[in-house]
Amino acid sequence: MSPQQLESAACQISANRGLTFAGRVGAGAFKETYKVVDSFGDAFALKIYRPGFPAERTQREIEAMQRCSHLGIAKLVTLAKLQWQGTTVLYSLEEFIPGGTLSRRLTTSLLSPNETIALGAKLIDAVDHIAAQNLVHRDLKPDNIMFRQDGTTPVIVDFGIVRDLTNSSLTGSWQVSGPGTPFFSSPEQLRNDKNLIDWRSDQFSLGVVLALSALGFHPYADQGLSDVEVVQRVADRRSQTDPFKAAAKQVGLPVLVDMTAPWPVERIRTPRELATEWARQQRQK
Amino acid sequence: MPAYHQMGHDSENLLFADGLERYSGAILSPINYEEARVALQIERAREARDFDTVFDPQLYYPRTERGVLREWDYFPDDFDTADLSSSQWWSTLCQRLRDTCVRLRPSAVCSPAIVPATYSDDYFATTLQVGNDFVSLLAGTDISPIQTVIVSYAELSNPTRVRTIASIVSQAKAARVFLVLTGETEPRRELTDTEQLKGAMKLISLLEGARLPVVVGFCSSDVILWKAAGASFCSTGKFFNLRRFTRARFEEPAAGGGQLPYWFEESLYAFVRESDILRIRPHGLIDGTLERNPFAMEIIRRLEANPGQAWIALGWRQYLCWFADFEERVANGSISPGRLLQSAEAAWIQLSDNDVLMEEVRNDGSWLRPWRRAVAEFRSL
Numbered sequence: 001m002s003p004q005q006l007e008s009a010a011c012q013i014s015a016n017r018g019l020t021f022a023g024r025v026g027a028g029a030f031k032e033t034y035k036v037v038d039s040f041g042d043a044f045a046l047k048i049y050r051p052g053f054p055a056e057r058t059q060r061e062i063e064a065m066q067r068c069s070h071l072g073i074a075k076l077v078t079l080a081k082l083q084w085q086g087t088t089v090l091y092s093l094e095e096f097i098p099g100g101t102l103s104r105r106l107t108t109s110l111l112s113p114n115e116t117i118a119l120g121a122k123l124i125d126a127v128d129h130i131a132a133q134n135l136v137h138r139d140l141k142p143d144n145i146m147f148r149q150d151g152t153t154p155v156i157v158d159f160g161i162v163r164d165l166t167n168s169s170l171t172g173s174w175q176v177s178g179p180g181t182p183f184f185s186s187p188e189q190l191r192n193d194k195n196l197i198d199w200r201s202d203q204f205s206l207g208v209v210l211a212l213s214a215l216g217f218h219p220y221a222d223q224g225l226s227d228v229e230v231v232q233r234v235a236d237r238r239s240q241t242d243p244f245k246a247a248a249k250q251v252g253l254p255v256l257v258d259m260t261a262p263w264p265v266e267r268i269r270t271p272r273e274l275a276t277e278w279a280r281q282q283r284q285k
Numbered sequence: 286m287p288a289y290h291q292m293g294h295d296s297e298n299l300l301f302a303d304g305l306e307r308y309s310g311a312i313l314s315p316i317n318y319e320e321a322r323v324a325l326q327i328e329r330a331r332e333a334r335d336f337d338t339v340f341d342p343q344l345y346y347p348r349t350e351r352g353v354l355r356e357w358d359y360f361p362d363d364f365d366t367a368d369l370s371s372s373q374w375w376s377t378l379c380q381r382l383r384d385t386c387v388r389l390r391p392s393a394v395c396s397p398a399i400v401p402a403t404y405s406d407d408y409f410a411t412t413l414q415v416g417n418d419f420v421s422l423l424a425g426t427d428i429s430p431i432q433t434v435i436v437s438y439a440e441l442s443n444p445t446r447v448r449t450i451a452s453i454v455s456q457a458k459a460a461r462v463f464l465v466l467t468g469e470t471e472p473r474r475e476l477t478d479t480e481q482l483k484g485a486m487k488l489i490s491l492l493e494g495a496r497l498p499v500v501v502g503f504c505s506s507d508v509i510l511w512k513a514a515g516a517s518f519c520s521t522g523k524f525f526n527l528r529r530f531t532r533a534r535f536e537e538p539a540a541g542g543g544q545l546p547y548w549f550e551e552s553l554y555a556f557v558r559e560s561d562i563l564r565i566r567p568h569g570l571i572d573g574t575l576e577r578n579p580f581a582m583e584i585i586r587r588l589e590a591n592p593g594q595a596w597i598a599l600g601w602r603q604y605l606c607w608f609a610d611f612e613e614r615v616a617n618g619s620i621s622p623g624r625l626l627q628s629a630e631a632a633w634i635q636l637s638d639n640d641v642l643m644e645e646v647r648n649d650g651s652w653l654r655p656w657r658r659a660v661a662e663f664r665s666l
Binding site for chain 1: 410448492
């Protein structure tokens with residue numbers, strides 16, 4: 001379907017459900033997102049899946065979102081189908097997160113250590129909730145962290161490649177690397193070490209996100225290294241760079257070093273322990 | 286942390302024997318005792334304060350000698366023929382094991398696990414999945430789940446493999462890990478592969494570093510290595526003065542264990558025979574720790590009064606008493622494993638220089654060098 005056809009479908013869905021169509025918001029690999037508003041003035045994200053979307057992964061994404069119920073995780077309101085011009089169109093309505101992405105925020109300035117601690121605490125709590133559902137998000141990155149209206153409450157979005165640890169993996173063992181955004185992925189994702197994937201993979205990605213937020217560079221980055229070379233360092237399970245370790249310590253965020261360790265066993269074992277260690281940084285500052 | 290007593294054939298009399306009170310827990314054996322007897326052991330242990338009773342289902346080897354294991358309710362009728370990759374099979378086993386443990390009420394229970402043909406990532410992942418499901422089954426009981434992890438020494442000579450295994454094992458939801466290290470070491474031989482020992486120590490160190498306390502099972506004098514690596518708990522039994530965890534061990538008659546008495550001599554960090562005691566005593570190597578071990582004093586008294594009189598049962602006690610005492614001294618920092626091994630190696634050199642040779646040809650202290658290297662090098666692995 002062309003973008004125009006998808007938008008027409010979105011308008012039709014809005015009309016059918018008594019919603020006001022408010023425009024296109026963005027696009028992902030398999031879906032288009034629009035903003036719609038109900039009669040009370042509440043906004044929603046209408047996501048339309050393009051024909052040919054991977055059905056099993058989409059099913060996992062939807063089930064994952066339905067299992068979660070947390071302020072820091074985008075809430076799925078409805079999942080439905082529309083018969084449209086001879087084809088069946090799958091769509092979802094999610095709460096609309098109006099505060100923009102962390103990516104956008106970081107284009108203006110880095111976060112202060114105190115802001116990073118506050119943001120990290122909320123994201124760790126959300127990741128704890130995801131882990132408690134036996135889920136691994138696998139794509140935590142600044143683009144997938146949005147903010148609520150208050151501008152300080154982060155919300156994790158896009159469960160498109162979520163791993164459900166209670167279900168069989170959808171990733172072929174023959175694949176050189178597993179799904180994820182390489183720059184934020186853990187070594188086990190990059191190497192497709194499927195048995196090593198657990199919530200600590202999200203911990204790694206979150207560590208990279210928070211390092212970028214507070215320090216402005218990746219924990220494995222060094223002078224002169226391209227992003228591709230940084231990713232290769234991660235995949236090779238080399239240690240984080242000395243400048244990163246020094247900077248993390250200097251700004252009072254030493255837990256970032258544990259979070260981004262090359263091996264899961266060297267990271268913090270449980271979300272609760274991570275929350276405790278993260279909060280301790282605040283007290284030690 | 287105090288030592289655990291690993292129950293074996295005819296070991297009940299040792300459980301709370303005078304002189305062996307420093308054990309803070311027991312690993313109970315369904316191979317050697319039927320359910321009613323184990324229930325009595327637990328009942329008795331409950332009378333002692335803070336005594337941990339750990340039930341080990343001991344399903345390690347299909348198709349080997351099982352003692353009375355078959356008589357236990359949880360033992361699967363199809364154990365020899367089952368598809369061990371079936372999650373349904375494990376689920377049924379775990380449920381039956383849970384029911385047994387709810388009746389017995391031990392303070393802790395190890396998750397069921399088997400010794401595999403190959404130690405693949407999938408094997409460890411399955412073992413962990415079974416263990417984590419078992420944790421869920423025990424929710425609501427006052428029984429603490431322990432994750433059983435069986436690893437071959439051969440698997441541990443590669444540092445990357447060690448970290449991979451540790452990363453999978455640290456997915457455990459249980460509060461502790463019961464680590465069983467397997468190999469093919471013959472009775473009366475010591476472990477001598479430095480790389481394997483370093484790997485085993487690194488594995489323990491990584492798990493402890495991840496705040497997952499490790500109970501190392503089936504220990505002998507190698508306890509010094511595991512304590513140096515930071516193991517919270519080590520367990521031993523009377524037969525481990527001679528044998529390690531090997532397939533052969535489970536194929537031997539349950540009453541086996543050797544009929545020769547052995548003495549554990551800390552100054553040499555070795556097991557020695559009766560004639561060796563008499564041989565090395567003039568060199569001042571026996572008397573250093575006598576006062577700490579009433580069974581050692583009793584053996585010496587008997588050897589002086591009635592040489593040649595059997596003392597095998599006293600030998601077991603002398604070893605068990607030493608083990609608990611040693612574990613405590615390492616844990617409280619009053620002895621350093623590295624220094625102790627260094628001193629023991631020097632003592633062997635001194636004996637060799639004086640042509641003092643032990644009765645057994647291979648009892649020459651040569652394993653102490655690989656052990657010292659393991660203690661010195663495992664952290665940088």
